[in-house]
Amino acid sequence: MESPQQSTTPMPSTAQPRELSRLAALLRYEILDTPEDSAFDDFTALAAQMCDTPIALISLVDDRRQWFKSRVGLDVSETSREISFCTYTIAGDEIFEVPDTLQDPRFCNNPLVLGEPHIRFYAGTPLTSPDGYNLGTLCVIDRQPRRLSPEQRETLERLGRQVIRLFEQHLLAHRHAEQAALQQAILDSASSAVLVTRPDGVVTSVNPTAERLLGYSEQALVGHPLTAALFRPEALQRRALLLSSELQVPVEADFSVLSAPLHRGRRDMSEWRLRHQNGNEVPVLLGVSAIHDEQEHLRGYLVNAYDLAYQEQLQLRLQQIAAQVPGMLFQFHWRADGPACFPYVSEGVEQIYGLSPGQLAGSFAPIVGRVHGPDRSALLISIRKAASELTPWHSEHRVEHPHKGLIWVEARATPLQQADGSVLWHGFVTDITARKAEQLELDKQQEMNRRLLEALSEAVIACDAEGNLTLFNEKAKQWHGADVAPLSPSEWAHHYRLYRADGVTPLEPEEIPLRRALNGEHVIDHEMVLLSNGAPRHVLSNADPLYTSDGQRMGAVVVLHDITERKRIERLQREFISTVSHELRTPLTSITGALALICSNVMGEVPESMHELLEIAQQNSQRLSALIDDLLDMDKLHAGKMRFDMLEQPLQPQLELALRSNGSYAERHGVQLHLGACPPVNVTVDAMRLQQVLSNLLSNAAKFSPAGERVELSAQVSDGRVRVSVRDQGPGISDEFRARVFQKFAQADSSDSRQQGGTGLGLAISKELIEHMGGQIGFESEPSQGACFWFELPIQGQAKESP
Amino acid sequence: MKQLKRILHVEDVPSIQVVTRIALEKLGGFEVLSCQSGQAALDQVQAFAPDLILLDVMLPQMDGIELVRQLADLVDLQQTPVVFLTGHLQPERLQELRQLGVRQVLGKPFDPLQLATQLRQIWEAEHG
Numbered sequence: 001m002e003s004p005q006q007s008t009t010p011m012p013s014t015a016q017p018r019e020l021s022r023l024a025a026l027l028r029y030e031i032l033d034t035p036e037d038s039a040f041d042d043f044t045a046l047a048a049q050m051c052d053t054p055i056a057l058i059s060l061v062d063d064r065r066q067w068f069k070s071r072v073g074l075d076v077s078e079t080s081r082e083i084s085f086c087t088y089t090i091a092g093d094e095i096f097e098v099p100d101t102l103q104d105p106r107f108c109n110n111p112l113v114l115g116e117p118h119i120r121f122y123a124g125t126p127l128t129s130p131d132g133y134n135l136g137t138l139c140v141i142d143r144q145p146r147r148l149s150p151e152q153r154e155t156l157e158r159l160g161r162q163v164i165r166l167f168e169q170h171l172l173a174h175r176h177a178e179q180a181a182l183q184q185a186i187l188d189s190a191s192s193a194v195l196v197t198r199p200d201g202v203v204t205s206v207n208p209t210a211e212r213l214l215g216y217s218e219q220a221l222v223g224h225p226l227t228a229a230l231f232r233p234e235a236l237q238r239r240a241l242l243l244s245s246e247l248q249v250p251v252e253a254d255f256s257v258l259s260a261p262l263h264r265g266r267r268d269m270s271e272w273r274l275r276h277q278n279g280n281e282v283p284v285l286l287g288v289s290a291i292h293d294e295q296e297h298l299r300g301y302l303v304n305a306y307d308l309a310y311q312e313q314l315q316l317r318l319q320q321i322a323a324q325v326p327g328m329l330f331q332f333h334w335r336a337d338g339p340a341c342f343p344y345v346s347e348g349v350e351q352i353y354g355l356s357p358g359q360l361a362g363s364f365a366p367i368v369g370r371v372h373g374p375d376r377s378a379l380l381i382s383i384r385k386a387a388s389e390l391t392p393w394h395s396e397h398r399v400e401h402p403h404k405g406l407i408w409v410e411a412r413a414t415p416l417q418q419a420d421g422s423v424l425w426h427g428f429v430t431d432i433t434a435r436k437a438e439q440l441e442l443d444k445q446q447e448m449n450r451r452l453l454e455a456l457s458e459a460v461i462a463c464d465a466e467g468n469l470t471l472f473n474e475k476a477k478q479w480h481g482a483d484v485a486p487l488s489p490s491e492w493a494h495h496y497r498l499y500r501a502d503g504v505t506p507l508e509p510e511e512i513p514l515r516r517a518l519n520g521e522h523v524i525d526h527e528m529v530l531l532s533n534g535a536p537r538h539v540l541s542n543a544d545p546l547y548t549s550d551g552q553r554m555g556a557v558v559v560l561h562d563i564t565e566r567k568r569i570e571r572l573q574r575e576f577i578s579t580v581s582h583e584l585r586t587p588l589t590s591i592t593g594a595l596a597l598i599c600s601n602v603m604g605e606v607p608e609s610m611h612e613l614l615e616i617a618q619q620n621s622q623r624l625s626a627l628i629d630d631l632l633d634m635d636k637l638h639a640g641k642m643r644f645d646m647l648e649q650p651l652q653p654q655l656e657l658a659l660r661s662n663g664s665y666a667e668r669h670g671v672q673l674h675l676g677a678c679p680p681v682n683v684t685v686d687a688m689r690l691q692q693v694l695s696n697l698l699s700n701a702a703k704f705s706p707a708g709e710r711v712e713l714s715a716q717v718s719d720g721r722v723r724v725s726v727r728d729q730g731p732g733i734s735d736e737f738r739a740r741v742f743q744k745f746a747q748a749d750s751s752d753s754r755q756q757g758g759t760g761l762g763l764a765i766s767k768e769l770i771e772h773m774g775g776q777i778g779f780e781s782e783p784s785q786g787a788c789f790w791f792e793l794p795i796q797g798q799a800k801e802s803p
Numbered sequence: 804m805k806q807l808k809r810i811l812h813v814e815d816v817p818s819i820q821v822v823t824r825i826a827l828e829k830l831g832g833f834e835v836l837s838c839q840s841g842q843a844a845l846d847q848v849q850a851f852a853p854d855l856i857l858l859d860v861m862l863p864q865m866d867g868i869e870l871v872r873q874l875a876d877l878v879d880l881q882q883t884p885v886v887f888l889t890g891h892l893q894p895e896r897l898q899e900l901r902q903l904g905v906r907q908v909l910g911k912p913f914d915p916l917q918l919a920t921q922l923r924q925i926w927e928a929e930h931g
Contacts, residue, residue, distance in 0.1 A: 586816050586818075586819065587818065589819055589822075589913075590816070590818030590819050590821070590822050591818075593819065593822035593823070593826065593913075593915040594818075594821075594822050594825075594915075596914065596915050596916050597822065597825055597826055597829065597830075597915055597916070600830075600916050602825070602826070602829040602830055603825070603829065
C-alpha cells in the first residue's frame with residue numbers, strides 16, 4: 001500500500017467513458033436520495049467505533065456531488081464533488097488515507113479542512129460493485145492528524161464490502177417488489193377469473209374477476225379447498241370416475257380431478273359449472289396449470305376460469321336469430337390449398353340443403369353434393385374469385401333438395417382474410433324458388449310484352465319521368481328511321497322531324513303529344529306528320545302519362561297510328577265525289593231545266609194524269625241538285641278552295657233578303673216566316689254564304705214545323721257579338737241526335753229523311769261557313785218545345801242595343 | 804226603244820243547249836241561235852246579228868273569255884251585250900270580262916223559268 005504523500009495525482013476527471021458507465025451503475029441501484037436506513041447506519045457506527053474517529057460516512061459520488069446514505073458525526077447530507085475527498089478514493093481500488101490534511105498540498109486549502117468540519121484526517125475504502133465500478137466510499141474522518149492501524153484498515157475494507165452487499169440486497173428487494181406489483185396488476189386486470197392454489201388445492205389468491213364471476217370475496221375463498229368451495233360433489237365424482245378409467249389410475253373426487261390430467265401434459269381445459277355464492281351455476285371453461293419454482297418443485301396451481309355464460313348467451317341469441325332467418329346462416333372457412341369447412345351453420349341448412357348440422361359436421365362436400373350439377377362449377381369458380389379478390393360473394397344456384405326437389409337459392413357472404421391466408425366468410429343462403437318463379441314469370445311476361453310491342457302495327461314510344469326516352473318499338477324505329485337517343489324533350493321535334501298535320505310547320509316542343517302526356521295531359525287523336533323517313537307519314541297520336549301502382553308519375557307513353565293510307569283514301573274519295581258531282585251537275589241541270597219547262601206548261605198544257613209523276617220527278621231532281629251543290633261546297637271547304645268575299649255590311653237587309661228568298665218554300669210547308677227584332681249592326685261576311693246559312697236554317701225550321709205554325713228570325717246583341725236565331729215550333733232535337741247535329745250526313749231520323757228531303761250536309765256546311773266567317777253556330781232545344789238554331793258573328797263598327 | 808229579240812247562245816252541252824233554247828224561245832219569245840262551239844259562234848255571229856250574246860264560260864277548245872275577245876272583233880259589243888252563264892268565276896276574271904263588254908254573269912245552275920226575265924231585265928237596264 002502506497003503512502004498518500006506519494007500520490008500527487010491531480011483531481012480525477014469525471015468526463016471519461018468509464019465515468020459514464022460508473023454513473024449508470026450507481027443509478028441502477030436506485031439508492032441516491034432515498035430515506036435514512038438503519039441497516040446502513042449500523043455500518044457507519046461500526047466504522048467510527050472501530051477506527052476511533054468522530055465521523056464515519058457512506059458516501060455515494062455522482063456527477064456533481066457526494067451524497068451520504070448514512071453518516072455519523074456530521075450534519076450535512078451532501079457536499080460538492082469538487083471539494084470531496086471521496087472522489088480521490090473512488091479513482092483507486094484501495095483505501096485512500098490522508099494522515100494530515102494541512103500537510104497535503106491537495107487538501108491544505110480545502111474549505112472542509114479550513115472550515116467546518118475541520119478535517120485533519122481522512123481514510124476511505126471504495127464501494128466497488130460486483131461489475132467493478134466504484135460507486136462511492138465508506139470513510140472515516142478525524143479533526144486531528146493520525147494514521148489507521150493495519151487492523152483498522154482491514155476492518156474498514158470488510159465493512160465496505162458488506163455495504164456493497166447491502167446495496168445488492170436493496171436492489172433485489174426492489175426488483176421483487178416491482179415484479180410482485182406487476183403480477184398483481186396482471187392478475188387484477190385479467191378478464192378471466194384466476195384462482196391460485198397451493199399444491200393441495202387450498203386457495204391462496206383470487207383476482208377481482210373471480211370475485212365478480214363467483215360472487216365470493218377473496219377472504220371467503222382464501223384458505224379453503226378450491227373444489228370443496230366451488231364444485232358440486234356429483235360433478236367431481238363423475239369426472240373422477242371418467243379420469244380413473246382414462247388415466248388407468250385411481251383419481252379421488254377432490255382437487256385431483258383438476259391436477260391429475262396435468263401429469264399427461266402441461267395444461268388441461270375442461271368445462272364445468274361452478275357454484276355461485278347465490279346458489280346459481282356459472283358455466284366456465286377451466287384451465288389449470290401447475291406452478292413450479294426454479295428447482296422444478298411444485299408450488300401450486302393457477303386455475304383460470306373463462307366465463308361461458310356470456311358465450312352461452314351469445315350462442316343462444318345467435319340460435320334464436322338464426323331460427324328467425326328464413327334460410328341458413330353460416331360461417332365458412334376457405335383455404336386455397338386445403339379442405340374448406342363450416343365452423344358454423346344454422347338449423348336452416350336443413351331447409352336449404354336438406355342436411356342436418358350433424359350430417360354436415362362442418363364439412364363442405366355434402367353441400368357441394370346437393371348443388372345442382374350444372375351449377376356446381378360456376379359456384380366454385382365464384383367462391384374462388386371472391387376469395388382471391390376479397391369481394392362480397394353473391395351466387396344464385398339450384399339445389400337438389402331431397403324433399404323439395406330442385407329449388408333456387410341465393411347465397412351472399414362477406415370475406416375476411418385470415419392471418420394464415422385462408423378466408424373466413426360470414427353469410428346466408430335463402431330459398432328464392434318462389435321469387436325466381438315470379439321472376440321467370442315476369443321475364444316471360446316482359447318477353448310477351450316485348451313481342452306484342454314489336455308485333456303492333458302502331459309505333460309505341462315511352463319516356464321516363466325525367467323525359468328520357470326509354471322505348472321505341474320496331475315500328476317507331478322504322479317510322480322515325482332512328483332509335484332512342486339521349487335527348488331532352490325540347491330536342492325531340494327537331495331530331496325526329498315532327499310536323500303539324502299540314503306537314504310543313506315543325507311541332508313546337510310543347511305541342512309534342514309525349515311531352516304533353518309527361519305534363520299529365522291525356523292526348524287523344526292528335527294528328528301530326530313524321531318526315532324522318534322519305535314520304536310524309538300522317539299519324540294520330542294518343543298519349544298518356546304513366547303512373548306506378550302507388551300513384552307516382554313514372555313517365556309517359558305515346559301510341560302513333562299511321563293514317564297516311566286512310567288520308568290517301570279519304571282524298572281519293574273526296575276527289576271521286578268531287579268528280580262525280582261535277583259530272584252529275586250538267587245532266588241534272590238539263591233534267592231540272594227540262595222538267596221545270598214542262599211543269600210550267602210552256603210546252604203546252606200537261607195532262608192532269610201526268611201532274612203527279614212530273615211533280616215527283618221535279619222535286620227529286622231538285623233535291624239531287626241540292627245534294628250535288630252541298631257535296632261540292634263541302635269539297636271546296638275541305639280543300640280550302642271555298643272563296644269568301646268578306647264585306648262589311650248591315651245585318652238587317654241580309655235577314656230581310658233571307659226571309660223573302662225562303663218565303664215561298666215555307667209557304668209550301670204551310671209555315672209563315674216572321675222577322676223579329678234586329679239591331680242596326682254591321683257584320684263582315686260573304687253575303688252569298690250568309691244567305692246560304694240562313695236559307696239552310698230557315699228551310700230546316702220550315703220543314704220541321706207543323707203546318708200553320710210560324711218560324712221567327714231575330715237578332716240580339718251581346719258582348720260585342722250579334723246572335724241571329726231561328727226559332728221553330730217543331731218537335732225539337734232529341735237527346736240522341738244532339739251530339740251529331742252538325743256532323744256530315746246527320747239526320748234526325750233516317751226513316752224520316754225522304755219525307756223531309758235534304759242532304760244531311762246543310763248544317764255541317766253552315767257550321768263550316770259560319771266558322772270561316774269568324775262566328776259560332778249552335779242550337780238550344782227542349783224536346784217537343786221546338787228548336788232554336790243560332791249563329792253569332794262579331795259586330796263591326798258601332799253596336800247599339802236593339803230598341 | 805229597241806226590243807230584245809235575237810239571242811246568240813253558245814253552249815257545248817246539247818241537253819242544256821236544248822233546255823236553254825226552249826226556255827228562251829217559249830218563255831221569252833226570243834229568236835235563238837244555238838252554237839255548240841266558240842268557232843261556230845264566230846262563224847255565224849255576223850250573219851245572225853244578235854241583240855244579245857249568252858255564253859257558257861267553260862267551252863272546250865276555246866274558253867269564254869277568248870271567245871269574247873274574238874267576238875269583239877266581229878261585232879260591236881257596246882251595242883250587243885254579252886251575258887255569261889257560269890258556276891264559278893273569280894272576281895278578277897269578272898273585272899276582265901267587264902272591260903271586254905260583258906254585262907252580266909249569271910250563276911249556274913240557272914233557273915230556266917227565270918232566265919228569259921233575267922235577260923230582259925239586263926236588256927232593259929241598257930235600253931230602257
